[in-house]
Amino acid sequence: MTTTEQTPTSAAELEAVLDGAARAAEPLAHLRPAQRAEFLRQVADALDKAGEELIEPARRESHLPESRLRGELVRTTFQLRLFGDVIDEGAYLGVTIDPPEKDWPTGARPDMRRMSLPLGPVVVFAASNFPFAFSVAGGDTAAALAAGCPVILKTHPGHPELSQRTGEIITAALASAGAPHGTFALIHGEEAGRDAITDPRVRAGAFTGSARGGRALFDLASARPDPIPFYAEMGSVNPVFVTPDAAAERAEDIAHGYLDSFTAGVGQFCTKPGLLFVPSEAIDAFERTLVSGVAQRAAAPMLNAGLEQAFRDALEPISGHESIRPLVSGDSTEDGTTPTLLRTSAEELIRHREPLTQECFGPVSILVGYSDEQELLEAVRLFTGELTSTVHGAEGEAIVPELFTELRKRAGRLIWNGWPTGVSVSHAMQHGGPYPATTAPTHTSVGTAAIERFLRPVCYQNTPSAVLPEALLDENPLGIPRRVNGHLELPEPRS
């Protein structure tokens, strides 16, 4: 089922890419923000226009259904345009102006003007499970370009033809929009990725994928003679907790919703819920609904053979564990993979934290019975870093605030009576969390705040306006929000 393999980028080719990115950094940083916004919109338009020719290789290489891929392309181009809006609004620049103040308590204060500038060339490592939205034209690329950083995109080998074509479209759209040569380039192969992230010209890295891969690259970035920020989003277990009241009122509905969430995309989402905690007295009812639902799921192909093998390897120590009772053992045939459903108790889970709370990327989930609220809270404390945690409960139930208090320490997004799969691209989205969900708990990799990862503040002291960036001029020619003398100020609404 695989297609063309991508030839690894040679050392000489990589050198040309790095040199190009380094040369593009300064002209890109000097462009007016509105021009960068236009770049993003032109890339989005070009991708939309090429939709038909992109869907075909995407479908062939990822085995994902066409409808899903079409939706993902919409998401991808929307995301690019949304970052265009972020640039136009300008708050991301963090413009802060302290006028001179002779009587400032720490001594006469000079004129100081602070704003954020792009970090410089960024290496983005594409993921396999979203061939559009977390790949070549995905969120990290959009955020880094929006910040004004050249992007060196390390392709995922899972969809080489789509990657190549997407890269060509981006490069052409950027060139025709007037972006500096070197603003965007593809590289292929693990060695080129490692060499890029350790190259002195590269100023940051971003990654979506496995814990093993993310950590290895984070370690390389941190061990450089000059360490650089490395933003790895490595997925998580995304536990779901059902309270006694919710189990009593809506067991059937919750089981159906859970089934849809953990099997969506053949379980290949970073936000796939891997554990469903239900009261012991209700577990049999959940089991019945889930088992009959799982049994009706048709086989569907996973993204690629390597990923399927990794899934099998990760699943084996869990499904074969002494404390686990397999309810449905999924199968792999020519048609694809069917979901696996396992069962255990919170008591066993607490006793066997490893391997039972390890992420297993693919269509598997564990149904976990807890005996009382005490044990539920104890189970919650097993988790240290999650992209999401979900509570199904009833308003006014005493356990609910306690659950949220514990969970907010452990996850980037807390979901009430819903499901973690489906990550909206918006302003308030937080797609991140403490390690091992990510290597950068203070940031998000989805949503408009993702741009902050690629910006570096600079303060200009007593600098003449002829030399100041436009964003820092008194008269606010860009019409952006600013903090002046400590007070936030909004610009007049634009006509």
Added chain:
Amino acid sequence: MTTTEQTPTSAAELEAVLDGAARAAEPLAHLRPAQRAEFLRQVADALDKAGEELIEPARRESHLPESRLRGELVRTTFQLRLFGDVIDEGAYLGVTIDPPEKDWPTGARPDMRRMSLPLGPVVVFAASNFPFAFSVAGGDTAAALAAGCPVILKTHPGHPELSQRTGEIITAALASAGAPHGTFALIHGEEAGRDAITDPRVRAGAFTGSARGGRALFDLASARPDPIPFYAEMGSVNPVFVTPDAAAERAEDIAHGYLDSFTAGVGQFCTKPGLLFVPSEAIDAFERTLVSGVAQRAAAPMLNAGLEQAFRDALEPISGHESIRPLVSGDSTEDGTTPTLLRTSAEELIRHREPLTQECFGPVSILVGYSDEQELLEAVRLFTGELTSTVHGAEGEAIVPELFTELRKRAGRLIWNGWPTGVSVSHAMQHGGPYPATTAPTHTSVGTAAIERFLRPVCYQNTPSAVLPEALLDENPLGIPRRVNGHLELPEPRS
């Protein structure tokens, strides 16, 4: 000249401190922001009240003049109160509310509300050169407490008695203001510091000091099974560039200003200018003024014997380098240390980047002649990460924009016709820069934005208001700036 030595914190004592900080984290995070602001103000009041009893050990242990120390205490308590204002204003919470939107392009958008929460316990490593402002009650402590993080403060051995007394005052003030027990504690000794930064309960670290010490701790934090952010501010060379026009117009003034800046605090500032670039044709004039000025400086004691030894060790390979001509060789007597002044050419500096561009913490500076603008720009490119860079020039001079373009890639703060020493505590301050100035180029360690280092965003999805933090409620009970549906909104001015 040394005073009482501090007994290193034992393993059992450290365990109690870590346990206390971990226990304090949740209650501290749950307090209303206004209460945390009150804590900071009460700490500031208590320190001001204890001023007389603190100045005496500070003077004795640091050898810094009383006037300087009094000014530093003012700065320190002002800084605590300024973070109180930051809390009250509330923009630091980054509250972002996306109401539900059925027609959102990426699919129906749920109700999402994002805000920043404290990271958890933070280890702060105190510096020696600011016994108040970068030590026990210093900027990192203020920023972490403001964020709502318990602080474990690793004292600097240079001022043990002052550290102990300051710690007692902070602890008492926090207790009397109602802060959870464990919100603040001192630890002593390098081993305790290393053990703290690698403890799983600790969620971040902050450091001001040497490149060697900062990097070693950064490496420990990054190599943890669960890496944590480590914000090390490690100083820099802070080059000053004098353009041909400025040299022609104001050589005398610039030389006097430079002399004051590099000898201030006996050269013991992170922002001490270590290199003065002047046109070759003007270098003799600069040399005359500087040499006669340096010769008139009285000896002044350095902070402690260890630091003086480190200064001598760092100076030796530079002052004895074949390309260096010593103009004034400083001396160490019972009265203290006199400044050292060296001279070379940009050509030599470019040829011997190491050791000539290495930071040498203490009263030394190098006068560097450049032959033309081309060579000046080439010299600028020697620098990769600086807290500050300074230009003395004339408006309209063609070289000036070019210099700023190169320097803004390399430094956190750019100064025009002024001096890098004197770091104002304000909103627009940026005290940071690319490595090796810091390990976190996207952040500042001075100024109100320093709070961002200790915050982690969390998104609540479809969560009932009974469970939401107060900051996220529709009615905006805290009266803080928010982004709602993509638009920044300011609260009504308070009465």
